[in-house]
Amino acid sequence: MKKVKLIEVRSELGAGTRGAGMGIDALKVACLDKASDYFKRFNSIAVPDLNYTLFDKDYFPTAHHIDSILAVLKSVSNTVSQTLEFGMFPLVLAGDHSNAAGTIAGIKKTYPDKTLGVVWIDAHADIHSPYTTPSGNVHGMAMAIALNEDNPDCRKNDPAPETIFFWESLKRVGIDGPKLKPEHLVYIVVRDTEGEENYLIRKLGIKAVSYKEVRVKGVKKVAKETLAHLKDCDLIYVSFDVDSLDSKFSKGTGTPVEVGLTVEEAKDLCCELVHDPRVCCYEMVEINPTLDTENTMAENAFEILESTTKAILDRESKSEPKLF
Numbered sequence: 001m002k003k004v005k006l007i008e009v010r011s012e013l014g015a016g017t018r019g020a021g022m023g024i025d026a027l028k029v030a031c032l033d034k035a036s037d038y039f040k041r042f043n044s045i046a047v048p049d050l051n052y053t054l055f056d057k058d059y060f061p062t063a064h065h066i067d068s069i070l071a072v073l074k075s076v077s078n079t080v081s082q083t084l085e086f087g088m089f090p091l092v093l094a095g096d097h098s099n100a101a102g103t104i105a106g107i108k109k110t111y112p113d114k115t116l117g118v119v120w121i122d123a124h125a126d127i128h129s130p131y132t133t134p135s136g137n138v139h140g141m142a143m144a145i146a147l148n149e150d151n152p153d154c155r156k157n158d159p160a161p162e163t164i165f166f167w168e169s170l171k172r173v174g175i176d177g178p179k180l181k182p183e184h185l186v187y188i189v190v191r192d193t194e195g196e197e198n199y200l201i202r203k204l205g206i207k208a209v210s211y212k213e214v215r216v217k218g219v220k221k222v223a224k225e226t227l228a229h230l231k232d233c234d235l236i237y238v239s240f241d242v243d244s245l246d247s248k249f250s251k252g253t254g255t256p257v258e259v260g261l262t263v264e265e266a267k268d269l270c271c272e273l274v275h276d277p278r279v280c281c282y283e284m285v286e287i288n289p290t291l292d293t294e295n296t297m298a299e300n301a302f303e304i305l306e307s308t309t310k311a312i313l314d315r316e317s318k319s320e321p322k323l324f
Helices: 020-033 051-055 066-085 099-110 142-147 161-170 195-204 211-217 219-229 263-274 296-318
Strands: 004-009 043-047 089-094 116-121 185-188 207-209 235-241 279-285
Touching: 004 066, 004 296, 020 089, 020 296, 043 066, 066 089, 066 099, 066 161, 066 279, 089 099, 089 296, 099 116, 099 142, 099 235, 099 279, 116 142, 116 263, 185 219, 207 219, 211 219, 219 263, 235 263, 263 279, 263 296, 279 296
Parallel strands: 004 043, 004 089, 089 279, 116 185, 116 235, 185 207, 235 279
Antiparallel strands: none
């Protein structure tokens, strides 16, 4: 039976709104308020976050703090890879969603010859590049990094050579080149996108499940169809951004969006997905307690985290060889 290892990544370098670096501690407050022993039960490791560089001058307008983000993503990749090599299940709790590019890189570093599938549960597609970004926030670029995709057809920015150097370096973390194919990515409840992203999603034929589809079909069917779509994948990584929740449940995140999942739907969806034995890593991101006076977001997220972790452990206990 694999043990769950918590990987804590407090970096918020890729976000446009400050505060996501405190999301993990907000989860721990929610855990205490619930009188849960969750954070006592699992070993954890903290990845150096470099958030202190937020006070330095930013020289990268089309990819803010990309130099520091490269260092963080290398650390995330190495930590995830080491966890997998030790035969443990990496459960990543991270600040902003740019960190997910490091997680994906770490999986591919460990299993370069395995076919990886990604389930991206998020209000945003995060498929911009420095050439297309309207904000320069790297948390909107994680999937473009993983797919090795610049989207030159929609180019509107002219990044400086230094930015391009770091951007190309980001795409080489873990292994050089794309970490997955577009047909092995599934977006769930992505609903706040720009034209450049919509163009790329159509061009690459990425499967996108709308919230309307979730409501009509139900969570179990959506999870089943998602896993079936990834039938050719040896491994699956599930990334859960709390802004996938409807904004009435997700005030404490940098970019809340209306018409999203309820807490129960998110819980059920994550649990259904991680029951698949190919799921080798789960990540939760973008909790920002500075935007949430009651810590409601972290309490909702902790409920989802606790249920999903239980589903992972239940799956692992069933996979143990029986001794007769």
